[in-house]
Amino acid sequence: MIDIRDITFFYDEPDEEQDDAGRRPALSHISLSIAPGEFIAFLGRNGSGKSSLSRLLNGIEQPTAGIITVEGHSTSDHAAIPDIRRAVQIVFQNPENQQVGITVGEDIAFGLSNIGWPQHDIRNRIAWAISLVGLDADEERPVTNLSGGEKQKLALASVLALAPRYLILDEATSMLDPVARRQFVETLHKVRRQHPFTLIYITHHLEEVVDADRWVLFRSGELAASGTPEELEQNVSLLEDCGLELPYTRRLAILLRQSGLPISANVNVQELRELLCKSN
Ligand SMILES: Nc1ncnc2c1ncn2[C@@H]1O[C@H](COP(=O)(O)OP(=O)(O)O)[C@@H](O)[C@H]1O
Ligand SMILES: [Mg+2]
Incomplete structure (x- = not known):
């Protein structure tokens, strides 16, 4: 298990002259478990x-800031x-x-x-x-x-x-x-x-x-x-x-499904073609 707890990461070292507001972190407050x-x-x-x-x-x-454990x-x-x-x-x-x-x-x-x-x-x-x-x-x-x-x-x-x-x-x-x-x-x-x-x-x-x-x-x-x-x-x-x-067929399948056609997200091109011909 990898556990990422509220980590923030800056590449540059903090600069005495500059406050934190002037720097942008590469990662900000990430929490995630894998x-x-x-x-x-x-x-x-x-x-x-x-x-x-x-x-x-x-x-x-x-x-x-934060901690990552492996x-x-x-x-x-x-x-x-x-x-x-x-x-x-x-x-x-x-x-x-x-x-x-x-x-x-x-x-x-x-x-x-x-x-x-x-x-x-x-x-x-x-x-x-x-x-x-x-x-x-x-x-x-x-x-x-x-x-x-x-x-x-x-x-x-x-x-x-x-x-x-x-x-x-x-x-x-x-x-x-x-x-x-x-x-x-x-x-x-x-x-x-x-x-x-x-x-x-x-x-x-x-x-x-x-x-x-x-x-x-x-x-x-x-x-x-x-x-x-x-x-x-x-x-x-x-x-x-x-x-x-999204891959084209997948996007099309989702749009068609959202408009009421009973189509699975895993539909392939062939099945999509047949369904569209039938529904015509
Ligand atoms: N070696 C580095 N030194 C300073 N800034 C870096 C370095 N590598 C990446 N960055 C900066 O950190 C941020 C995140 O970059 P990165 O993690 O490479 O993104 P991705 O892998 O999603 O393309 C970006 O703003 C990038 O410019
Ligand atoms: Mg990259």
């Missing part, structure tokens, strides 16, 4: 605070930081910023060595992680030879090898083309079914999170709303206000 096994989406415009909160969750940054340990407790960093892993937008090895195997081995994985088991673990994410590459393959989609799968393999209990994907699919993006998301959920972990998913693509347990909407560093996708997607003006756009 349950084990949950699939939760952080949504909102650029600059709304999603990445900042991610960095606070694994202790890269500390809240200016399984009971405060991220402000220095002694707890190594365990928290291990439990909460982040994959960022650009895989190249995270790749540290020359080869696929070295890249996965790096994190394992860092957390003191038994040396004799590292080769096994690398092979396990490569096959887990369905990366079509052996461990000798140079990282520079991988496509964008493969690099992102490698980033995923490298963190999954560490058996995180919480995985944050911070716009991890944004550099991928639609096909690679769909593949990556499918891989992710396949892995989650085999080895459950809490997933915190940050994206601008709502179609990737329609089956999340919960959406959390950020607006200018504040928590604008939190609820199930089914609840929040009814509120089109709130979504728009947070810079979010």
Whole structure:
């Protein structure tokens, strides 16, 4: 369980000359609990605070006020930081910023060595992680030879090898083309079914999170709303206000339903076409 209690976060150090009114926090009075096994989406415009909160969750940054606990340990407790960093892993937008090895195997081995994985088991673990994410590459393959989609799968393999209990994907699919993006998301959920972990998913693509347990909407560093996708997607003006756009068929289905047609929110294009033809 991750518990976020009324946290406020400023990047800049307080300035003697300037009062608080002159500074704008990156995050303001955020409270949120994230349950084990949950699939939760952080949504909102650029600059709304999603990445900042991610960095606070694994202790890269500390809240200016308030407290965050990961399984009971405060991220402000220095002694707890190594365990928290291990439990909460982040994959960022650009895989190249995270790749540290020359080869696929070295890249996965790096994190394992860092957390003191038994040396004799590292080769096994690398092979396990490569096959887990369905990366079509052996461990000798140079990282520079991988496509964008493969690099992102490698980033995923490298963190999954560490058996995180919480995985944050911070716009991890944004550099991928639609096909690679769909593949990556499918891989992710396949892995989650085999080895459950809490997933915190940050994206601008709502179609990737329609089956999340919960959406959390950020607006200018504040928590604008939190609820199930089914609840929040009814509120089109709130979504728009947070810079979010529902997938086209979903928006259409909701509008039609609001006008009285008996349509499920999960309707696909084919079903929608048939329903519309029938109702004509
Ligand atoms: N390293 C940084 N130093 C100073 N301000 C930052 C830094 N990173 C982000 N910010 C500011 O913090 C606010 C929240 O940004 P961020 O958490 O990156 O939002 P998001 O991930 O939702 O796009 C923005 O006003 C942004 O300009
Ligand atoms: Mg961000």
